[in-house]
Amino acid sequence: MNAHPKQRVVVGLSGGVDSAVTAHLLKQQGHEVVGIFMKNWEDDDDSEYCSSNVDFVDAAAVADVLGIEIEHVNFAADYKDRVFAEFLREYQAGRTPNPDVLCNAEIKFKAFLDHAMRLGAEKIATGHYARVRFDAATGQHQLLKGLDPSKDQSYFLHRLNQAQLGRTLFPVGELRKTEVRRIAEEICLPNAKKKDSTGICFIGERPFREFLNRYIRKEPGAIQDERGRTLGRHEGLSFYTLGQRQGLGIGGIKEKGAQRGGGAHAPWFVARKDLEKNVLRVVQGHEHPWLLSHRLVAEDASWVAGSAPAATALAAKTRYRQTDAACRFARAGEGFTLCFPQPQWAVTPGQSAVLYDGEVCLGGGVIASAQTLADAPVRAGQGRVSEPSA
Incomplete structure (x- = not known):
């Protein structure tokens, strides 16, 4: 842990067990801990699909048990401008965006971080399963995978920069999920057995197509x-x-x-x-060969170290929860290309291609196009099929 004793740490309390145990661990280490609940969506927060109100009640109950202050902060306007607008633009262009990546970069580690600093925080902390390590040799902070391989969330955090990582703690990244649950039950947290949230807050458990119908013709x-x-x-x-x-x-x-x-x-x-x-x-x-890609082009690259990696032989994920795939990396303008010895399945424009060097997450970019094993004209008389959303 890169924390020093007696720091003022503002924790993003989501109402879930991971952020609750994060706050507990930091308090145990002697820090002055303050909780903030982020409200990021309010268009229909009184519906059966949006759990924001329930989550705040759970977060407040956790704060009460831990004996810490909690503040309710509304970032809905920022979220709509910085995340949701881009989310819609991508879908309208035929791509499949990952709003969680943008939410982390623009809200949780920008708007929330700025707010925490105004409160006098020296660090912020969240319940993400990732780790931060300071490399004395380079004088830089590294983003590492969480120790629980089944819960690692570094993929969603790959756009964080040095300034953000230098002020961030990820206590549960050092633990397995089973240990987090055990701690929560041991200290009698009210949300110890709460199910993990799925999806993004403004969609919740509703049918996805039904939600998009409200915004896209x-x-x-x-x-x-x-x-x-x-x-x-x-x-x-x-x-x-x-x-x-x-x-x-x-x-x-x-x-x-x-x-x-x-x-x-x-x-x-x-x-x-x-x-x-x-x-x-x-x-x-x-x-099918149309579903298998041996090469992709990514744009809008973002690197944790501030510059592209020098190594060419790396590993990458083209979607969350896939195993790292060996690849050859090459810079290309503001983006990069990746070539895979083993073809990757359903490489999707709009999703993130994230690069790794072992346990170190280097950064990544947004997939613009992919070359499949069957990039050829459709049968005679049908013309050429355009590349998916390129």
């Missing part, structure tokens, strides 16, 4: 296979993501005889989006 079009045969209708390209299997409405349409990467009873997957023709391209089989 439907533009129905054809669903076609790799040969250009129409299999059904889609509701709008914005409502689908590469690799998607559910909700296509074509489950009963199977073709006899094996196709590339599939077969008579293989499921359908979204493989490409033809924005010019408003056509959703689908293929059969999880290992």
